Amino acid sequence: MPYRLPEPSDKAAYLREKFDEIARCYDLFNDLITQGMHRHWKNTLIKRLELPAGATGLDLCCGTGDLAARGRDRLGGEGALYALDFSRNMLEIARHRLTDKDGGNGPGLLLLCGDAMRLPFRDGSLDFVTVGYGLRNVSGLKSCLAEIFRVLAPGGMLASLDVGEVRLPWLRPLAQFYFFKVVPLIGRMLQPGQEMFSYLPHSTQDYPSQQELRTILLAAGFSNVEIVEYLFGASVIHLAPKPGNPAG
Numbered sequence: 558m559p560y561r562l563p564e565p566s567d568k569a570a571y572l573r574e575k576f577d578e579i580a581r582c583y584d585l586f587n588d589l590i591t592q593g594m595h596r597h598w599k600n601t602l603i604k605r606l607e608l609p610a611g612a613t614g615l616d617l618c619c620g621t622g623d624l625a626a627r628g629r630d631r632l633g634g635e636g637a638l639y640a641l642d643f644s645r646n647m648l649e650i651a652r653h654r655l656t657d658k659d660g661g662n663g664p665g666l667l668l669l670c671g672d673a674m675r676l677p678f679r680d681g682s683l684d685f686v687t688v689g690y691g692l693r694n695v696s697g698l699k700s701c702l703a704e705i706f707r708v709l710a711p712g713g714m715l716a717s718l719d720v721g722e723v724r725l726p727w728l729r730p731l732a733q734f735y736f737f738k739v740v741p742l743i744g745r746m747l748q749p750g751q752e753m754f755s756y757l758p759h760s761t762q763d764y765p766s767q768q769e770l771r772t773i774l775l776a777a778g779f780s781n782v783e784i785v786e787y788l789f790g791a792s793v794i795h796l797a798p799k800p801g802n803p804a805g
């Protein structure tokens with residue numbers, strides 16, 4: 558299916574509509590294209606956050622709540638977790654996922670419909686921000702990082718999981734083939750005629766490599782940015798602390 562990325566000015570509206578359309582098969586799609594490995598990567602991301610008891614955080618671009626569920630379980634009833642997304646259908650699935658388990662949202666969990674570019678939090682009010690496959694999708698990466706930096710408290714941590722650049726040059730054509738041919742095919746098997754599954758691989762083209770993103774994070778004010786790679790760099794976690802000492 559021929560595909561063209563939306564213009565930057567149309568990106569947010571386009572994505573909100575398209576994520577609404579694919580919400581019901583998003584989780585299965587994610588499982589199929591990563592052969593379930595995204596679960597392990599998300600577990601590692603949460604583990605590496607080393608959340609202090611009573612922490613307050615945000616899962617940004619939470620989608621169907623997969624990462625938020627792990628964050629909530631890790632907090633274990635202490636602290637508070639917000640999960641924010643602008644797609645109502647993705648949030649609806651998140652609401653089911655996060656309530657089915659114990660009949661409520663779980664202690665300290667709040668789902669928010671909102672825009673990652675304008676976060677509804679006071680400066681320095683959060684201990685951590687997690688984001689899974691979200692930074693690639695926002696309409697302005699640097700502005701979004703500035704917004705995340707603003708809401709994090711000194712000593713707070715941003716942890717992002719997304720795609721990266723395969724380190725071995727000879728392996729890159731294979732990765733490209735998988736992303737651009739196999740991934741859209743899997744998507745179209747799940748939801749015939751849906752162009753969103755062609756957007757997803759194309760969205761990786763404008764996204765910085767892991768080293769470039771590290772440089773952008775440092776320029777945004779984060780320090781000691783750590784990179785955790787899987788599959789020769791095709792999947793990457795960035796751990797980016799905001800300098801300073803946590804209060805209390």
Ligand SMILES: C[S@@+](CC[C@H](N)C(=O)[O-])C[C@H]1O[C@@H](n2cnc3c(N)ncnc32)[C@H](O)[C@@H]1O
Pocket residue numbers: 569572573576587617618619620621622623624641642643644647671672673674688689690691694695696
């Ligand atoms: C690829 S999904 C990721 C879902 C989930 N975090 C995961 O790890 O599977 C990207 C999500 O980002 C959301 N999104 C993209 N841009 C956004 C924005 N500006 N504000 C809020 N949500 C946004 C989309 O609605 C979608 O649910």
